[in-house]
Amino acid sequence: MAKQKTPSAPARTKKERDAATEKKIVTLATDVAKRSLAGNEPTVRVPTRTKSNTLWNKKKGILQMGPAAQERGLFNLSQAKSFMQTMLHSSSIKDLIAAEKTLSLRGMFYKGLHTVAGTKEKTFADQDESDGILEDLEVSLAALREELHIFAKKAGTMVGNITIIDSGDEIDCRRMGSGGYAIPSIVEPDVIKFKKCDAKFVLHVEKNTVWSRFNEDRFWEKHNCILTEGGGQPPRGVRRLLRRLNEELGLPVYCLLDCDPWGHYIYSVIKQGSISLAFESERLAIPDVKYLGIRASDYRTCGLSDDVQIALNDTDIKRAKEIAAYPWFQGHKGWQREIDGMLNNGFKMEVESLITKDISYVTETYVPQRLKAKDWLD
Amino acid sequence: MAAKEAVAVAEPKKKSATPKVDAESMATRQRDISVSEFFAKNRHLLGFDNPRKAMLTTIKEAVDNSLDACEEAEILPEIAVIIEDLEPTRPASAKSSRYRVTVVDNGPGIVRKQVENIFGRLLYGSKFHRLKMSRGQQGIGISAAGMYGLITTGRPMAIFTKPKAGQPTHHIELAMNTKTNRAEVTFDKEVKDFPPDRLRKLSAGTRALAEQSGFLTATEFPTGTSVSIELDGKYQRGRGSVDEFLELTAIANPHARIVFVPPTRVTEDDEPDVLTAAEASAAAVAKVTTETNGVIVFPRGVHELPRETKEIQPHPKGIELGILLQMLKDYEATEKGGTLFKFLQDCFCRVSASTASGMCEAIGLTSRTKVADVGPPQAEKLFKVFQESKLAPPPTDCLAPIGVRQLLAGMLKGVRAEFYAASSREADVYRGRPFQIEAAIAFGGELPGDETARVIRFANRVPLLFQQSACSSFKAVSETGWKNYNLSQPRGGIPVGPLVIMIHMASVWVPFTSESKEAIADYDEIRKEMKLALMECGRKLGTYLRKRQRMRREGLRRDVFERYIGEIAKAVHAIMGADPKAIYDALLEQANARTAVADQVLDEDGKVIKDEEPSGPDDEGVLIVHEAIAPAVAQLSSTPFAPLDFGNSNKKQTRQAGATTKGATRQPTSKGDAPSRSKGKSKPDAAASPKRTVKQAPESAARAELRARAAKAASRKPGGGKPSNDGPRLF
Known part of the structure; x- marks a missing residue:
């Protein structure tokens, strides 16, 4: 909770970062050209983004990408197309850097889309193919998505006692009305600066509906905090912003998520990082994030009715057991108890289930009580 | 009897x-x-049961005789089969009509005094009394045909025979007297005209072919015989027809050239095409079966005669008791006072002096015992000794197999396929008689893919057209596991697919199931050998099919690589300014090298390639005609690679791309002749046949190879002919 002084990446100017990214792309293309002309198969080295290549760094408390990588070659039937696509996107990114513009993932799909000369085949079958190649490029070039001038669609909301500067515009997050401030995909210091912050902590809730409840009850005002939501699994922009609030402003982060394997997984991702973005854990993960609820025991302690129970299906049970076996949960007695408790209950509960008690039970009773009692999992 | x-x-x-x-x-x-009288009444026994079969049998007997005679005289057979319709005005519904069948050969001819005997008597011949491989056996055939003609039309058989080059030709007409089994000569004159000039002028087709020296020229027929029989018959195409018989005969006798002139009016009334002089000339020299203006030419595929066969004595294990008794009696009659010891050595094969004396002792007699003193009990003992003896199998130089190369040549000219394989087994023995099995298969090409395979059967090079399912060979085909060779086969049946299966049995005595010589009896030894031969061919086919699959895969793989190379070159150029043409070329070269297997098809652009030269030293009995596959490969990759335009399109290039795409499937091997061939001829074989020509003639194969290579070099600037390389110019 102590204010951390060292930001994860040294602050560089945008220009410096662009120059570095461009250099990486040119190096990649030069390597392909050299190998081709020398009569060798051109390849691109793509670190593997799989669970088996994800390592748990116990000391740092985060997931990190392992050393495994795949050589993506042109003369491999299953890789030929993705190799071509990698080159196409590299070229597109260079264009973006030169033009000093950014594109969405969908925009990148269209930028690279055309018919392969002399055939009826399109360069990309759909956006998923394109998105996958861009993730590969991020790891291959060891460059962040924003460094590649690419952003994802906005999916996150913030409100609270903080004033920020977003691309030069000052935004007072106390005056965001009922909609809140939409957290952009790129939240690096050159885009978003923290101007003034009075808040003492951050409350992150799973979804927009719950966030609206808190906002309408002006919870952030009463408890002097920042209120965020990430639309389920929070996108990178939201995670990065939480991390910056935690790291740069020293604010503790509390999560209010559903009592189900999906909620537990979201907590895990915010805390340790995800498998597919393990290479970004260093700047996304928040190892000291707290899990406020919903807890399996709440059914009893809050005296909820039977009606809120949603039975666990086979997939849920399987998933819960998998999560319990994650190395970072495995040695954690609290979490083992929590997951066992859910499995013993045999049902899951959404945050909204607390509405059965009272419309504002969650904002007026549940969360304040927990915070006061320091009753959370971490 | x-x-x-x-x-x-x-x-x-x-x-x-x-x-x-x-x-x-x-x-x-x-x-x-008289025998003649008997057969006149029982003509169905000899294959004259109906007008259509009578026509076929007449031609079959005459052609068999001609081929036997040519081979015995060591002459490469040149045979013309002519059917003239003598009642062209009859109604189309008529069940039969009067025809004149003429078969001309360039054989040794027949000396004047033998003519009546050969053509006018039943059971007169040279082939019955010996154990030697030949087509005819009993000496009934041609005389029976003449007799049938005489009975149905009243017209005698006309024979022209020229036994000596430069000497006059005998023109003889014979009417058989069925009562006496003797022929009556109704006409006998010496003429100069051989082969009869009249035959060359029968139709536009024969005239055109004769002008190109392709039909009955005097130089090709220094000696020979022509037999004409008028008969009541029926000419109809299809299964069991004269056409099929001649087609199959040509396959099994690739050393023979056969010209067939069917009647101008056939039952189905096909209109013959109009023949141009150029086409006639092509037909005269073509190496594949051609049909122009109704005249069908089955060309000669190989220029060697079949091996000369030796006559053998019967093997002790192959005779029956009654025959043994008869043989003893005959021996006593010819060799008065001959010993049993001598009899055994003279009259049987594989009986040495020591075996002979051993046998004499085994039946309680000595080597000096006279044949006259061998009574029936001893003969019976001797017969048992024969059965128990351990004798070497009979010699096999009495057999003349067709041979692997000749089988391939025969199949190639008769069946339009893509893959041919043949195998010739070692000789084996059934009931003391040596025999040898050969098999060949043809696969793919223009053969129909969804029908059961066609099984063609031969015995001593004579096609067997009827009673297929009663034949041992048919059982052998059903019992072979064709599924192992990537073919589909209904349970216990004939495989289904574009397949022709040929089986040949050569033997001094082929065990037919009946007198009509239509099916081979099902001896275990014979069926086993047939299966082994088929399996050998099947294995070759399986290997080929797997290889072809791999080529297709590699072709597709290359296609994938080639497709993306242009995009990559462009992207690399956009990023760091490298020369896109250099990168494109370098990558294309790599792509080609990495998919080299596909080159066997793709590089040649539909040219004929041989995997193994059939006449080469490592003769594996396989022949592949690749032009038949190329279209399939092209179809498979529905989006063939076309040149890149690198953002700079021009019309010329697109047009060229279209041309390459089409050309890839069927590009003419040699320059120049493409337009003339493609004019209006939509038949697929129009383009295919001349290529086969190139391939088949052994002496021109080397030249064709050179020509193909030259053409390839010319069309093959960097990038290998297929993708047009206008692309780089646009950089």
């Missing part, structure tokens, strides 16, 4: 006019009947 039957026939007549019949009166009616 014939006499006995005559009695049996005569007996029921007892009840007629004469009230009292005694042995005496019966005796007056009992008399010898």
Whole structure:
């Protein structure tokens, strides 16, 4: 909770970062050209983004990408197309850097889309193919998505006692009305600066509906905090912003998520990082994030009715057991108890289930009580 | 035997006019009947059961005789089969009509005094009394055909024969007297005209072919025989027809050239095409079966005669007791006072002096015992000794197999396929008689893919057209596991697919199931050998099919690589300014090298390639015609690679791209002749045949190869002919 002084990446100017990214792309293309002309198969080295290549760094408390990588070659039937696509996107990114513009993932799909000369085949079958190649490029070039001038669609909301500067515009997050401030995909210091912050902590809730409840009850005002939501699994922009609030402003982060394997997984991702973005854990993960609820025991302690129970299906049970076996949960007695408790209950509960008690039970009773009692999992 | 039957026939007549019949009166009616008379009444036994079959049998007997005669005289057979319609005005619905069938050969001819015997008597011939491989066996055929003609039309058989080059030709007409089994000569004259000039002028087709020296030229027929029989018959195409018989004969006798002139009006009434002089000339020299203006030419595929066969003595294990008794009697008659020891050595094969004396002792006699003193009990003992003896199998130089190369040549000219394989087994023995099995298969190409395979059967090079399912070969085909060779096969049936299966049995005595010589009897030894031969061919086919699959895969793989190379070159250029043409070329070269297997098809652009030269030293009995595959590969990759335009399109290039795409499937091997060939001929074989020509003629194969290579070099600037390389110019 102590204010951390060292930001994860040294602050560089945008220009410096662009120059570095461009250099990486040119190096990649030069390597392909050299190998081709020398009569060798051109390849691109793509670190593997799989669970088996994800390592748990116990000391740092985060997931990190392992050393495994795949050589993506042109003369491999299953890789030929993705190799071509990698080159196409590299070229597109260079264009973006030169033009000093950014594109969405969908925009990148269209930028690279055309018919392969002399055939009826399109360069990309759909956006998923394109998105996958861009993730590969991020790891291959060891460059962040924003460094590649690419952003994802906005999916996150913030409100609270903080004033920020977003691309030069000052935004007072106390005056965001009922909609809140939409957290952009790129939240690096050159885009978003923290101007003034009075808040003492951050409350992150799973979804927009719950966030609206808190906002309408002006919870952030009463408890002097920042209120965020990430639309389920929070996108990178939201995670990065939480991390910056935690790291740069020293604010503790509390999560209010559903009592189900999906909620537990979201907590895990915010805390340790995800498998597919393990290479970004260093700047996304928040190892000291707290899990406020919903807890399996709440059914009893809050005296909820039977009606809120949603039975666990086979997939849920399987998933819960998998999560319990994650190395970072495995040695954690609290979490083992929590997951066992859910499995013993045999049902899951959404945050909204607390509405059965009272419309504002969650904002007026549940969360304040927990915070006061320091009753959370971490 | 014939006499006995005559009695049996005569007996029921007892009840007629004469009230009292005694042995005496019966005796007056009992008399010898001539063989000719017997067969005149039982003509179905010889294959004259209906007009259509009569026509076929007549031609079959004449052609068999011609081929036998040519081979015995060591002459490469040149045979013309001509059917003239003598009642062209008859209604189309008529069941039969009068035809004149003429078969001309360039054989040794027949000396004048033998003519009557050969053509006018039944059971007269050189082939019955010996154990030697030949087509005819009993000496019935041609005389029976003449007799059939005489009976149905009243017209005698006309024979032209020229036994000596430069000497006159005998023109003889024979009418057989069925009562005496002798021929009556109704016309006998010496003429100069051989082969008869009349035949060359029958139709536009024969005239055109004769002008190109492709039909009955005097130089090709220094000696020879021509037989004409007028008969009541029917000419109809299809299964079991004259056409099929000649087609199959040509396959099994690739050393023979056969020209067939069918009647101008056939039952189905096909209109013949109009023949141009150029086409006639092409037909005269073509190496594949061609049909122009109704004249069908089955060209010669190989220029060697079949190996000369030796006559052998029977093998002790192959005779029966009655025959042994007869042989003893005959020996005594010819060699008065001959010893048993000598008899065994003279009359049987594989009996050495020591075996002979061993056998004499085994039946309680000595080497000096005279044949006359061998009674029936001893003969029976001797027969048992024969069965138990451990003798070497009979010699096999009495057999003349077709041979692997000749099989391939025969199949190639008769069946339009893509893959051919042949195998010739070692000789084996059934019932003491040596035999040898050969098999060949043709796969793919223009053969229909969804029908059961066609099985063509031969015995001593003679096609067997009827009773397929009764034949041992048919059982062998069903019992072979074709699924192992990537073919589909219904349970216990004939495989389904674009497949022709050929089986040939060569033997000194082929065991037919009946006198009509239509199916081979099902001896275990024979069927086993047939299966082994088929399996050998099947294995080759399986290997080929797997290889072809791999080529297709590699072709597709290359296609994938080639597709993306242009994009990559462009992207690399956009990023760091490298020369896109250099990168494109370098990558294309790599792509080609990495998919080299596909080159066997793709590089040649539909040219004929041989994997193994069939006449080469490592003769594996396989022949592949690749032009048949190329279209399939092109179809598979529905989006063939076209040149890149690198953002700079021009019309010329697109047009060229179209041309390459089409050309890839069927590009003419040699320059120049493409337009003339493609004009209006939509038949797929129009383009295919000349290529086969190139391939098949052994002496021109090397030249064709060179020509193909030159053409390839010319069309093959960097990038290998297929993708047009206008692309780089646009950089």
